[in-house]
Amino acid sequence: MATGQVILGGFVFQDYEIPDKIAIGGKQSHKIHDTIGNNRVVDAMGPMPGDKTWSGRFRGPDAVARAQAIDAMRIAGGEVDLTWFGLFYTVLVVEFVANTEKVNEVPYTITCVTVDDPGQDGGGFVASLDSLVGGDLTTALSIAAQATADVTGALSGLAGTVAAIPQLQGSTTAVLAPALLSAQSASTVINSDIAANDPALDAASPDGSDPAVLAAWLSGMGSAASAQSNLADAAGFVSRIGLNLSLAAN
DSSP: OTTSOEEETTEEOOGGGSOSOOOOOEEEEEEEEEETTTEEEEEEEEEEEOOEEEEEEEESTTHHHHHHHHHHHHHHTOEEEEEETTEEEEEEEEEEEEOOSBTTEEEEEEEEEEEEOGGGOOSOOSSOHHHHHHHHHHHHHHHGGGSOHHHHHHHHHHHHHHHTOSOOTTOOHHHHHHHHHHHHHHHHHHHHHHHHHHHHHHOOOOOSSSHHHHHHHHHHHHHHHHHHHHHHHHHHHHHHHHHHHHHHHO
């Protein structure tokens, strides 16, 4: 996940702060009934999302301050959004431990209890559709700010159709249709750019005989990886916008 973007409550993890992995999934809550004759009945009682635990390392002159910013979420005890690789969760930071080895070297471990996993929802909105779509769109626009003109244009078009809906919650299918079409169009454009960016990531490395050529290749590879990560995150937000609009229209 080194090139991925992890966002917790508006805090964007960077460089060595980004974990190697974050687990997804959880358990199925169940009840086991053992009856006479060694017969067993198992009742499924619904999905239980697992906790999110990962580790990383703050580095640099602001390492302690950045660790304190995360710890402030634990202290506040409020629900925050957790996003990576286009995955979305509402979580509560229940444990955060940072070891101040040096003033500029602070390894940490964090544990978040999953409050809401949209992928396991049975339907219905907790917050208004206006808030759900507006928040995702703002984040997608921010992530894709340095993307190609066609991506920013598609997202701007989506923003225009969303802004034209005076009251999203409870709107009819006819009113929501233009926004839904714009979301689908934006998703297509972003996915097209992701595919177009793949060859740059697959480019073979130079033999290293020319330092300038190697440096240029490394720089290009880093830029391509960063762009691909941002596009993937933006695609995830746009996908959820389309899902929420679709649910509201039906």
